[in-house]
Amino acid sequence: MMELVVEQGVHATPMSQLARESNVAIGTIYHHFNNKKEIIEEIYKMIFKDYGVVLMTNLPEDDFKKQFETIWMNLYNYFITNPLAFKFSEWVGVPPIIGDDVVEQMKPYYYNVRDFFLRGIKEKKLRNIHLRLIVQISYGNVISAVRLKDKGELPMTEKQVQDAIDCSWDAVKYVGE
Numbered sequence: 001m002m003e004l005v006v007e008q009g010v011h012a013t014p015m016s017q018l019a020r021e022s023n024v025a026i027g028t029i030y031h032h033f034n035n036k037k038e039i040i041e042e043i044y045k046m047i048f049k050d051y052g053v054v055l056m057t058n059l060p061e062d063d064f065k066k067q068f069e070t071i072w073m074n075l076y077n078y079f080i081t082n083p084l085a086f087k088f089s090e091w092v093g094v095p096p097i098i099g100d101d102v103v104e105q106m107k108p109y110y111y112n113v114r115d116f117f118l119r120g121i122k123e124k125k126l127r128n129i130h131l132r133l134i135v136q137i138s139y140g141n142v143i144s145a146v147r148l149k150d151k152g153e154l155p156m157t158e159k160q161v162q163d164a165i166d167c168s169w170d171a172v173k174y175v176g177e
Contacts, residue, residue: 002084006088010091031053043088047088052106052109052110054078057074071138079174112133126172
């Protein structure tokens, strides 16, 4: 389903095609899911649960900036190595396809990321701006770098990736009052 949705879009992907491409009877699909929206939501949940784990993997012990850089790289590498997941989340990971109720269900998988940013604000490692804004600025820069690479607009060499990380850090780091 993920491949079909990425290639054709949600509305242009009929359940009959999914059954044919999956080599299963359509009744088998409907035994597990009531409709296409439920399948889309389950794929969304799977991808976003992965994010929650991947983002916080292999963080260095004490250096907050290095932790930020590692989280940034973890997400970048996840998207680069999972282009279908990236494109799927870009196309369907927003309302109205994915409802607020499903987004709300995924929040516990991000508490560790939320806590990281809140700690950074509290310890004056990050700017004291709204949590949603600081997360979106950081996330948006990763997405932009992935898009540049995915579309072949930049090769995203090691230096270019580091430049993107540095720009992200400069946008959110604490600069004093």
